[in-house]
Amino acid sequence: MIRLENVAWRAGPAVIVRDIALHVRKGETFGLVGPNGSGKSTVLRLVAGVLTPSAGRVRLDGIDQTRLSRRRAARMVAFVAQQADTAERVTVRDAVELGRTPWLSMLCPFGPGDDRIVAHALVRVGMSDKAERYWEGLSGGERQRVHLARALAQEPRILLLDEPTNHLDIHQQLSILRLVRKLGVTALVALHDLNQALECDRVGVMQAGRLVACGPPAEILTPDLIARVFAVRANYLTDPADGHRLIRFALSED
């Protein structure tokens, strides 16, 4: 579904990411982890088409991203960026309706069908009772959920999420990730929390602009690799209640 072929991206002389080869399968939830500045967001922005690769190719469903029109790409891929704020007095519903943009035109104005899609997206993120609230009065978590609803209203086959659980309380964190998995769309998610990454179908580990490992989380996120990439000591613990495995971290020098 998403295929990156030896993709690189430079900002001036600085190489931000290089030699990224990655294949995200249809319907899969793929987690991208790595320290700050390792290039996770850049990879997402390349897939979203916000950035154009300096080398290599990004294919969506087999089609080169640069050959897709913006509109067609936006019908296929929705992107929830890390920080997208506004000073405008928009309501929650206004913001979510923006997600219909790639489906509308002068001959095809906003109709009852679009209204239903927007309403459904609001229900899915649990914001339908706050649809008429203004953006400026929302908490960080509510804003994140509105962005997710906006992305859902785009009816994408691919969902790109850049650290979607930032600003969310613990209940919202768990419910957002569960929601993404339930949607059945192909999802590429940049994550900070390695325990959340354990819940993905597969993960890719970024370090200094390269993809250094890729595979099922239980195989990839070994204490050894975590020590190398994140410079922390990691131990797997097992929850006695349900046998669920989780990672506990400590500074290596402790």
Next chain:
Amino acid sequence: MTVCATVPVRRRSLGLSRLILGLAALIAALAFGVSVGETVIAPEVIWKTLSNQLFGTDYPLRPIQEGIVWNYRLTRAIVAAACGAGLAVSGVVLQALLRNALADPYILGISAGASTGAVLVMVLGIGAGALSLSVGAFAGGILAFTLVIGLARAAGSGIGLPQAGLIILSGIAGTQLFNALTSFVIAQSANAEQVRGVTFWMMGNMSGVRWPDVRLAVPISTLGVLVCMAHARALDAFTFGAESAVTMGIAVRRTQAVLIGVVTMITATMVSITGAIGFVGLVIPHAARFLVGVRHDRLLPASALIGAVFLVMADVVSRVIVPGQVLPIGVITALVGAPGFAVILIRGRRQRA
């Protein structure tokens, strides 16, 4: 193409009743603009003049009165309306594209650059008559805007969207520079007195507006407003920034290029006819947002109507406020606009807090 619903949802349009109300207000303002002035002219004379000119009737009228109505006041009122609509829509578009509540063609230096361009064509004869005033003004406006954006980017992070304050500061620098150039060129030229003075280019002035100006201002303003209306949804998509607009299927660069071209075209045309009138593009969009909300399919027509009515009324005030004298119209718009600017600044601070 996908099949789509054919019935649009009604609540999104401006509302026919409000549109009719707006148009009625505009016609009332035009009538008011024609009747008020140093010589009071009876409504009867106005209707008879219009009828004589438009439908070829033959009411007996005093030629002086008919001339005042048809050649002076009506042209003035129509150009003021076109100018007000065009500048207000320009303000809406710039505020959306730059995501800056203080953006407007006057503050960003586009008007000043257009003045310089027009003055160069008029006084120095650059282009040897091949270029019209408006083309010179357009070139000057584009140059000024490019410089201002370039300066803001150089002063900011170097890439991406410049910080809100930086672009306004750059606009002030650009405005000062181009106003100085305009003054310089006019001072240099021997025939400046016969052409137009410095105050005309910097404060705006509606005197001297005649029918050829109407035939330029009305089509440009109408065309500009329609092009912007066609991009209403794209402008909405800029709510969360250009990057977010890209991911919602907007060809951001093309949209920015087209709309900034259109805004500069409107501003340049108006500047070449009336000089640089300030604050219309800043204050009117905010007033319109207050009335109809932030969605551009409603905001653009509302701003156009309010801007048109506002400038017609400002012109009337500029003619009657000091007996026996006609103030530059920019004095009136600044008297209303500068406090408006202050209110927007203060409200912006509250929103950030």
